[in-house]
Amino acid sequence: MSDQPAIKTENLGRIYKIRGAKRGEARQRVALADVNLEVPRGELFGLLGPNGAGKTTLIKILTTLLAPSTGRAFVAGYDVARQPQEVRPRINMVSGGESSGYGLLTVRENLWMFGQFYGLDTKTTYARIDELLQIVGLADRARTKTSDLSTGLRQKMNIVRGFLTDPEVIFLDEPTLGLDVGASRDIRHFVRRWMDDRPSRTVLLTTHYMVEADELCDRVAIINNGRVLACDSPANLKRRLQREAIFKLEVSPLRNGALAAFEQLPGVRKVVHSPQDGRSELDLILEADEALGNVVTALNTHGAHILNLQKREPTLEDVFVDLVGMSMTEAEKAGEQELMGG
Amino acid sequence: MSTLLTTRPPDRGWRLFVRTIVARAYPRLIGQQREKVWIFFETFLPFLATVGYIYVYRAIQAPEDYIGFVVMGGAMTAFWLNVIWAMASQLYWEKESGNLALYIMAPNSLMAILLGMALGGMLATCLRALVITVLGTLLFGISFAVSSYFQLFAVFVLTMAALYGLGMLLASLFLLWGREAWQIATALQEPVYFISGFYFPVKSFGFAVALAASVLPLTLGMDAMRQLVFASGPSLGFLSVEIEIAILSMLAVVFIAAAKFWLDFMERKAIEEGTLTDRRR
Numbered sequence: 297m298s299d300q301p302a303i304k305t306e307n308l309g310r311i312y313k314i315r316g317a318k319r320g321e322a323r324q325r326v327a328l329a330d331v332n333l334e335v336p337r338g339e340l341f342g343l344l345g346p347n348g349a350g351k352t353t354l355i356k357i358l359t360t361l362l363a364p365s366t367g368r369a370f371v372a373g374y375d376v377a378r379q380p381q382e383v384r385p386r387i388n389m390v391s392g393g394e395s396s397g398y399g400l401l402t403v404r405e406n407l408w409m410f411g412q413f414y415g416l417d418t419k420t421t422y423a424r425i426d427e428l429l430q431i432v433g434l435a436d437r438a439r440t441k442t443s444d445l446s447t448g449l450r451q452k453m454n455i456v457r458g459f460l461t462d463p464e465v466i467f468l469d470e471p472t473l474g475l476d477v478g479a480s481r482d483i484r485h486f487v488r489r490w491m492d493d494r495p496s497r498t499v500l501l502t503t504h505y506m507v508e509a510d511e512l513c514d515r516v517a518i519i520n521n522g523r524v525l526a527c528d529s530p531a532n533l534k535r536r537l538q539r540e541a542i543f544k545l546e547v548s549p550l551r552n553g554a555l556a557a558f559e560q561l562p563g564v565r566k567v568v569h570s571p572q573d574g575r576s577e578l579d580l581i582l583e584a585d586e587a588l589g590n591v592v593t594a595l596n597t598h599g600a601h602i603l604n605l606q607k608r609e610p611t612l613e614d615v616f617v618d619l620v621g622m623s624m625t626e627a628e629k630a631g632e633q634e635l636m637g638g
Numbered sequence: 639m640s641t642l643l644t645t646r647p648p649d650r651g652w653r654l655f656v657r658t659i660v661a662r663a664y665p666r667l668i669g670q671q672r673e674k675v676w677i678f679f680e681t682f683l684p685f686l687a688t689v690g691y692i693y694v695y696r697a698i699q700a701p702e703d704y705i706g707f708v709v710m711g712g713a714m715t716a717f718w719l720n721v722i723w724a725m726a727s728q729l730y731w732e733k734e735s736g737n738l739a740l741y742i743m744a745p746n747s748l749m750a751i752l753l754g755m756a757l758g759g760m761l762a763t764c765l766r767a768l769v770i771t772v773l774g775t776l777l778f779g780i781s782f783a784v785s786s787y788f789q790l791f792a793v794f795v796l797t798m799a800a801l802y803g804l805g806m807l808l809a810s811l812f813l814l815w816g817r818e819a820w821q822i823a824t825a826l827q828e829p830v831y832f833i834s835g836f837y838f839p840v841k842s843f844g845f846a847v848a849l850a851a852s853v854l855p856l857t858l859g860m861d862a863m864r865q866l867v868f869a870s871g872p873s874l875g876f877l878s879v880e881i882e883i884a885i886l887s888m889l890a891v892v893f894i895a896a897a898k899f900w901l902d903f904m905e906r907k908a909i910e911e912g913t914l915t916d917r918r919r
Contacts, residue, residue, distance in 0.1 A: 310912075312912060313911070353912075356912070359743050360742070360743060361739055361742060361743060361909065361910070362909060362912045363909050363910045363912075381745065384743060384744060384745040385650070385745040387646065387743070388743075389739075389743060391736070392737045393770065395735050395736055396736050396737050396740055398665045398669070400665065400668070400669040400672045400673065401665055401669075403666075405664070405665075408661070409661045409662070409664060409665065410658045410744075411738070411743040412658060412660065412661030412742070413647035413658055413661060413740075413745075413746045414648055414744055414745060414746070415648030415650055415654040415657060415745065415746075416648050416649075416651065417646065417648075417649070441672070461648075484686075496894075546753065548734070583666065591745070
C-alpha cells in the first residue's frame with residue numbers, strides 16, 4: 297500500500313441531520329459536498345477555511361470517527377469506512393484545545409497510557425516520550441500532573457501524544473488554537489522537523505490561521521461551506537492574484553454606507569473592512585494601481601482621512617477573499633447566521 | 639527523533655487487548671493514591687450509614703449475625719457506588735473530555751477500555767471495602783464462621799464479574815441517553831441499595847420479589863457470601879449457594895456479552911450519525 301496516496305477522497309460528502317428542527321426549518325445540513333482530494337505521501341497538506349467550513353468533518357471521516365454520507369475516502373490506501381481496523385494503527389490526530397488524558401496522571405503517565413493503546417511496548421514508549429518531550433521543551437514537566445499544566449504546555453503534551461505512535465499520517469486539527477505566539481511557533485517548528493526526518497510522513501493540517509498554512513504547507517485546499525474551492529501550493533494560489541494590486545489602508549472611522557460605495561467604484565474588486573478602535577482598516581483588491589485614485593477620492597467624499605497606506609504582496613487571506621467574496625471572519629459570521637436560521 | 643525509527647512492531651490482537659486493559663486500569667489505581675482524601679470520603683462516610691443500621695439492630699436486639707450482615711452490606715456498597723458513578727457514567731464523561739474519540743480512533747478495542755475501567759475500579763474499591771470490613775469487625779466484634787473459602791472466593795469473583803459486567807452494559811447504554819446520565823445514576827443508586835438487601839437478608843422480601851431482585855448481581859452475591867461467612871447465614875439464605883453460583887455465572891456472561899453487543903451497536907450508530915465524538919450533540 298506504500299505506493300498509494302496518503303489520503304484520497306472521491307466525491308466525499310457528509311450531511312448531518314438536525315435534531316429537533318421545527319416545522320419550516322431545515323432538517324439537514326450539508327457539511328461536506330463532493331470533496332475530491334489526493335495527498336501524496338510526504339506532503340504537508342493544509343485545509344484552510346473559516347470555522348464551520350467542513351474541515352473538522354473531513355478530518356473525522358478520515359480518522360474513522362464519522363461515516364461519509366456519499367463518496368469514499370482512503371487513508372494509507374485503505375477505505376476508512378470499510379477497513380477502519382487497517383487505517384487506525386497508521387494514523388493519529390491532535391486537536392486544538394483538546395483536554396485528553398486524566399488530570400491526576402503526570403504528563404509521562406498520560407503519554408504512556410496512550411502509547412499502550414497503540415500496542416507500543418513500555419520501553420519504546422518511554423524512550424519516545426522522553427525524546428519528544430525534550431524536543432518540544434516539556435522534559436522538565438514530565439512528572440507534573442496534567443491538571444497543573446497551562447494551556448500551552450498541555451497542547452504540547454497533546455502534540456507529543458499524537459506523534460508518539462509515529463503515524464504514517466497525522467491529522468492536526470487547529471493544533472495551535474488559543475496558543476500564544478511562542479508556543480505556536482514551537483509547534484510549527486516541531487511539525488516541520490518531524491516531516492523533514494522521514495520523507496514518507498504525511499500531515500494533514502487544518503487551520504484558519506493563514507500565516508500558519510502559508511509557512512508550513514506544501515499545498516493548501518481552501519474550503520468553505522463544505523466545498524473545496526481551490527487546491528494548490530500557497531505560492532501558486534497567491535500567484536492567481538499577482539495581476540491585482542493589493543493595498544492596506546488605515547483611515548478615520550467610516551460612516552455607514554461608505555463601504556458599499558467603495559465596492560461600486562471602477563477597478564475595485566473587493567474591499568474588506570475591519571473596524572478598529574477609533575479607526576478603520578481597509579484591505580483593497582484592485583484590478584490595477586490606477587484604481588486607487590478612485591478610492592482616495594471616494595474617501596475624501598465620505599469625509600474619511602487616510603492615516604496609513606501600504607501596498608503589499610497577496611496573502612492566502614486575499615486568495616480566500618477572492619474565491620469566497622468575503623473575508624474569513626465574515627464567512628464565519630455568515631455561517632453562524634445560517635446555522636441560527638438568520 | 640532517532641528513537642522513532644528504531645523500534646519493534648507494535649502489538650496487535652490479544653497482546654494489544656491486554657495492554658489496553660492494563661493502561662486504562664492504571665488511572666483508576668493511581669488516582670486513588672494521588673487523592674487520598676477520596677479514600678476518606680468514600681470509606682468513612684458510607685461507613686456512617688452502616689453504623690446507623692448496626693445501632694438500630696442492636697436496639698431491637700436482632701441476632702448478632704445481623705451486625706455482620708450490615709457490615710458486609712456496607713462493604714459491598716462501595717462496589718455499587720463505584721459501578722454506578724465511576725463505571726456506568728464513565729464513557730459519557732470520556733466523551734465530554736474528548737478521550738472517547740481518541741479511544742475509538744486507536745487500534746485498540748473499546749471493550750478493552752471498558753474492561754480496564756472495570757478492573758481498575760474493582761481493585762481500587764477492594765481497598766475501601768476491606769477498610770469498611772476491618773473497621774466494622776474491630777469496632778463491633780463480629781465473628782465469622784467461614785464454611786468454604788473456595789466457594790467464598792468463587793462467589794466474590796463471580797459477583798464482581800457480573801456486577802462490573804452490568805456496569806459495562808450501563809456505560810454503553812448511558813452513551814445513548816447522553817446528558818441525563820448523572821440523573822439516571824442518581825435514580826438507580828438508592829433503589830438498588832434497597833432491593834439488593836444491602837442491610838438485611840433478601841429472603842425477607844418473599845420468593846417472587848427476591849427472585850426479581852436477583853437480576854442485580856449484588857443480591858445473590860451478598861446472599862451467598864452471608865451464607866458462607868456467618869453461622870446463621872444458611873438459615874437466612876434465599877437460594878442454595880450452588881444455585882446462586884450458577885446464576886451469578888450466567889449473569890456475568892450475559893452482562894458482559896450484552897455490554898459487548900451494545901458497545902458495538904453504539905459505536906456503529908455514533909459513527910453513522912456523528913454523535914459520539916461531538917460534544918455539542
